[in-house]
Amino acid sequence: MIPSPFVVIGPGLLGGSLLHDAKRLRVPQVRAWVRNAERAREILQQGLAEAAGSDLRELTKGARFVVLATPVGAGEEIAAELTRCALAPDAVVTDVGSVKLRVLDGAGRILQKAGISFVGSHPMAGSEAKGLGAAQPQLFRNAACIVTPDSATSASTLAVVREFWETLGCRVTQMDAAAHDALVARISHMPHVAAVAVTLAALRQDPSAAQFAAGGLRDTTRVASGDPAMWEEILTDNRVSVAQCVRHLQSALGEVLEILEKVEHGRLRSLLQQAKSLRDSRYAPPSQTP
Amino acid sequence: MIPSPFVVIGPGLLGGSLLHDAKRLRVPQVRAWVRNAERAREILQQGLAEAAGSDLRELTKGARFVVLATPVGAGEEIAAELTRCALAPDAVVTDVGSVKLRVLDGAGRILQKAGISFVGSHPMAGSEAKGLGAAQPQLFRNAACIVTPDSATSASTLAVVREFWETLGCRVTQMDAAAHDALVARISHMPHVAAVAVTLAALRQDPSAAQFAAGGLRDTTRVASGDPAMWEEILTDNRVSVAQCVRHLQSALGEVLEILEKVEHGRLRSLLQQAKSLRDSRYAPPSQTP
Numbered sequence: 185m186i187p188s189p190f191v192v193i194g195p196g197l198l199g200g201s202l203l204h205d206a207k208r209l210r211v212p213q214v215r216a217w218v219r220n221a222e223r224a225r226e227i228l229q230q231g232l233a234e235a236a237g238s239d240l241r242e243l244t245k246g247a248r249f250v251v252l253a254t255p256v257g258a259g260e261e262i263a264a265e266l267t268r269c270a271l272a273p274d275a276v277v278t279d280v281g282s283v284k285l286r287v288l289d290g291a292g293r294i295l296q297k298a299g300i301s302f303v304g305s306h307p308m309a310g311s312e313a314k315g316l317g318a319a320q321p322q323l324f325r326n327a328a329c330i331v332t333p334d335s336a337t338s339a340s341t342l343a344v345v346r347e348f349w350e351t352l353g354c355r356v357t358q359m360d361a362a363a364h365d366a367l368v369a370r371i372s373h374m375p376h377v378a379a380v381a382v383t384l385a386a387l388r389q390d391p392s393a394a395q396f397a398a399g400g401l402r403d404t405t406r407v408a409s410g411d412p413a414m415w416e417e418i419l420t421d422n423r424v425s426v427a428q429c430v431r432h433l434q435s436a437l438g439e440v441l442e443i444l445e446k447v448e449h450g451r452l453r454s455l456l457q458q459a460k461s462l463r464d465s466r467y468a469p470p471s472q473t474p
Numbered sequence: 475m476i477p478s479p480f481v482v483i484g485p486g487l488l489g490g491s492l493l494h495d496a497k498r499l500r501v502p503q504v505r506a507w508v509r510n511a512e513r514a515r516e517i518l519q520q521g522l523a524e525a526a527g528s529d530l531r532e533l534t535k536g537a538r539f540v541v542l543a544t545p546v547g548a549g550e551e552i553a554a555e556l557t558r559c560a561l562a563p564d565a566v567v568t569d570v571g572s573v574k575l576r577v578l579d580g581a582g583r584i585l586q587k588a589g590i591s592f593v594g595s596h597p598m599a600g601s602e603a604k605g606l607g608a609a610q611p612q613l614f615r616n617a618a619c620i621v622t623p624d625s626a627t628s629a630s631t632l633a634v635v636r637e638f639w640e641t642l643g644c645r646v647t648q649m650d651a652a653a654h655d656a657l658v659a660r661i662s663h664m665p666h667v668a669a670v671a672v673t674l675a676a677l678r679q680d681p682s683a684a685q686f687a688a689g690g691l692r693d694t695t696r697v698a699s700g701d702p703a704m705w706e707e708i709l710t711d712n713r714v715s716v717a718q719c720v721r722h723l724q725s726a727l728g729e730v731l732e733i734l735e736k737v738e739h740g741r742l743r744s745l746l747q748q749a750k751s752l753r754d755s756r757y758a759p760p761s762q763t764p
Contacts, residue, residue, distance in 0.1 A: 308688045328686045357686070370676050371687040375694040378672045381726035383749040385719060386660050387756075388726075394756035396618045396647070397661040398598045402757045403693040404665040405749075409759040412746035416739065423734040429675060430731055434724055436671035436678075441720055444713040449706065456702035459673040459695075466677075466684035467692045469603075469699040 185347055187248040187276070189213040193240075193262055195227065198280045198307065199253025200319025203232040205352050208321050215243045223316060244269040249348065252279035256286055257417060263291035267298035276344045278305045282368060283421035284332040284361035292334070301341040304332040304361060306368070307354055314411050325353035332361040369425035370432075376415060377430050379408040476638055477538040477566070479503040483530075483552055485517070488570045488597065489543025490609025493522040495642050498611050505533045507552075513606060534559040539638065542569035545707060546576055553581035557588035566634045568595045572658060573711035574622040574651035582624070591631040594622040594651060596658070597644055604701050615643035622651040659715035660722075666705060667720050669698040 188211050192199040195216050206214045216233040217240055218224050224236040235243055244250060244266065252259045259279060266277065277295055281287045284304045295302040309327040329349040333342050342358070349356045359367070383405045387394055394401075419426055443452045460469075478501050482489040485506050496504045506523040507530055508514050514526040525533055534540060534556065542549045549569060556567065567585055571577045574594045585592040599617040619639040623632050632648070639646045649657070673695045677684055684691075709716050733742045750759075 308686060327688065330686065367683055367686060371683050371691050374675060375672050375691050377727065377730050378668055379694050380746060380749040381723055381730060382665050382668045383753045384726040384729075384745070385664060385722040387752040388748070391752055391755065393657055393661050394752070396598060396620065396657060397756060398617065400697045401661050401665050403696045404669050405753045405757075406693045407690045408746075408749045408753045409757070410746075410750070412743050412750055415746050416743040419730075419734065419742065420737060420739065423737065427731055427734050430727055430734075432675040433671055434727055436674040437667065437720055437724055437727075439674075440667050440671060440709075441717055444709065444717050444720075447710060447713065449710065452709065453702050453706040455674070456670060456698075456700075456705050458678070459670040459698045460700070460702055462677040462681055462684070463673045463695050463698050465681060466687060467696075467699070 186211045186351055187344060187348075189215060189245075189247045189249075189272075191215045191217060191244050191247045191250045192233075193217045193250065193252050194254030194258065195232075195319065196253065196315050197313055197318045198309065198323070199251060200232070200316040201309075201321070201323035202251060202253070202352075203227065204319055204321040205324065207232055209351070215247070217243050226316065240265050241269050244271055246270065246272050248272045248275050249344070250275065250277045252277065252281075252291060255414065255417060256281040256283065256290070256421060259287060259291040260294060263294040266295060266300065271300060275300060276341050277302045278331075278345045278348070280305060280307055282306060282372070282418045284330075284364045286421040288332065288334060288361045296336045301338065303334075303337045303341050303345050305345060305349060306330045306332070306364060307349060307352075308368075308372070314414070322353065324349070327354050329354035329356045330364050330367075331356060331358045332364050333358055334361065365422050366425045369422055369429045373419060373422055373426045374429035374433055376407050376410070377419065377426065378433055379405045383408045476501045476641055477634060479505060479535075479537045479539075479562075481505045481507060481534050481537045481540045482523075483507045483540065483542050484544030484548065485522075485609065486543065486605050487603055487608045488599065488613070489541060490522070490606040491599070491611070491613035492541060492543070492642075493517065494609055494611040495614065497522055499641070505537070507533050516606065530555050531559050534561055536560065536562050538562045538565050539634070540565065540567045542567065542571075542577075542581060545704065546571040546573065546580070546711060547707060549577060549581040550584060553584040556585060556590065561590060565590060566631050567592045568621075568635045568638070570595060570597055572596060572662070572708045574620075574654045576711040578622065578624060578651045586626045591628065593624075593627045593631050593635050595635060595639060596620045596622070596654060597639060597642075598658075598662070604704070612643065614639070617644050619644035619646050620654050620657075621646060621648045622654050623648055624651065655712050656715045659712055659719045663709060663712055663716045664719035664723055666697050666700070667709065667716065668723055669695045673698045 214233045216227050216236040227236040287304050292302045307329040346356050504523045506517050506526040517526040577594050582592045597619040636646050
């Protein structure tokens, strides 16, 4: 169930995909807040919301469910404005940011102090694509979504947010914001830094080398094609955990270097086998992707 | 043009795909050398060669073009045996190994000393898939192929090998074996080590974290799913260049760490932008791959 009136604030890839799903599920009273008037017209033309525009007070009047989908930095200002809006008394607010401590300490606290129920969410369904144009129905289907309750979160607020993501097809897990941030540093932010560093180390001195690269470099560096402004914010917001994981990556590279320098055959193969097993236990080995 | 009799030695993914292309192009007198009798039957049943088996002397009688497609380590033994076979006087031998100095110093010198024309090749069309079962027609279409002549290579030998790969649809370039090895260390072997190290750093301590990982970790680590035995050989054979590139990768990671620790916003974004531009100039940014 998706409570409504349902308001998406700042629909880009993620928020726009929420609008697509709400349309698909015939949720009544869906509204979208966007600064840009042209964007608002697009949303209305596509039938993605019954109201769209930049008047936050008007759009959130009586709202029962609000998703903050702006960049995290913009979320605090919006949260402060929301405290002056007339949401429904049982309204629940969540967000879709990639770093949860930052959101909790910012937008979350602002809302909670004003008596508005907030709990953070992180649906793991992003991509290098960005913007409303890349939004699509079913983006969240089978995605993992981590909900991050804190001591201020009531059981009913948590239940509303969990059910929202489950309705969209997510596998929902909950953990506290710090555990979330440490986890995504390991499985998402550090691999992003690795892709950036591989790109720089491979191509910075001689970009023409790229003409000889095949699918290996393409896939290893794919995420480095992501939006620099968005990733600057994510990496900076989660910098302590990210830095720790990057140091783990440097250690793993150091292990390989040490083995290569000593020409320790068996050890290299067992390290390669260990990596293969860890990877293949999550992802089926690609059958044929040259 | 593919000179024939044409013999593929050790058809796995690459050699088997050569057989598929030879069939497609109706090359006469195609032969395959395999140790395993079951594999030989498969090749004959699929009509991939008119003769297949483990009798190297019989299979190479009068051969005008021979491709070594075994693992590099096995190639030297085969090369020594080839010097005792009755190839055609104008026979040309090439290989498909990923590290060219090792092949040139091993199989290459053995053949050249016996008066057999050899020049190394590296068609860049591998994948995590391996074995004859993964072989397919047109695998080499649009792939880069680097041919590595040395001072012993005649112009006619070089022309035969270049034309062979061009016939299969490769973009052929030539450079010496040392330049080749330095290049592939940067664009293929170092990224492979990075994928292995990312996998270890992300999942070694707690493999269950993988359940939350999405397309980013999947693609960044894809090549770590490759055959450990094959990659042990490649990384060991090219260890000097690989180690140097892994150190460049560590430096690039160090740059990111330093920026994160100092919270230098603008510098992080410009580094991310630089990586994105370098990557996107070779590969189109993925439009939508969540």
